[in-house]
Amino acid sequence: MLLTIGMASANPAARPAAIGVSVLSLLAWNPMRLTGVGLDYGLDEDFARTRLLWLWDLANPLRRVGPLTLSGHMELAMGQTAPSPADLTLGLTPLLEWRWTNLSWAPFIETGLGANYISLTENRQRSLSTHFQFGEVLGIAMEYRDLKVGLRYQHLSNADMVLPNNGYNFYGAVLSYRY
Known part of the structure; x- marks a missing residue:
């Protein structure tokens, strides 16, 4: 080093x-006792966001409900939103994954609600008012062995704690590797 x-x-x-x-x-x-790493890329109208992901598995499975298994992981994300000036972002989100119990190859749904920090509260006429933002995640993914590929929607906003609250709506892809 x-x-x-x-x-x-x-x-x-x-x-x-x-x-x-x-x-x-x-x-x-x-x-840090990571159980995986990943990349996340998303688009919102005039903005593009790229993030590096660090993953920690939660106690798996968390619960079984009929043919579904609930598992999950914590995701620490760091990246930036472009274009210039770049908006640096840092977020921590617990993600829950709903899977069919006996089908390892089947798509699964992931959901999460986390806390995020953004460095700019004003960017290209988009006003977010506060550095603290909630981040809601909804996605669909598939996993093959230790590699996961998925599509995600993430909404970032401060939940109208302070106005104006224009927020971001990122649509994108995620790729992660668990080890």
């Missing part, structure tokens, strides 16, 4: 490689 920091300060062109090596080192060491 110290070597990569030295590489980045000595040669700014080596910064992306140094960051990549540092991230891979942390994933291999896994001090």
Whole structure:
């Protein structure tokens, strides 16, 4: 890790490689006890959002209801919303997954409600009034072995705690790997 920091300060062109090596080192060491990582990409009218996801499984299964199994994970997300100026985002969301108990290949539904921080409260005539935002997630996904691919809708707003509250409505895709 110290070597990569030295590489980045000595040669700014080596910064992306140094960051990549540092991230891979942390994933291999896994001090946060992650159970997976992922990427999330979404669009909202004039905005695009990209996030890196860190995942922690909850006690699985949480519950069985007839042919359905409820499982889930915590998702820590960090990324940015573009275009310029970039809006940095940080969110923590517990996600619940409803699956058919005996079908590992079947699509499943995921839902969640979490807390988010956004760095800009005003962006291209979109006013969100507060840095704190709730984030509701609804998605459909499929998992094959340890790889998950899905489609998601996420609404970010402050629930009208402070007006104006224009919010974001992101439609996008998620890709994650569990280990």
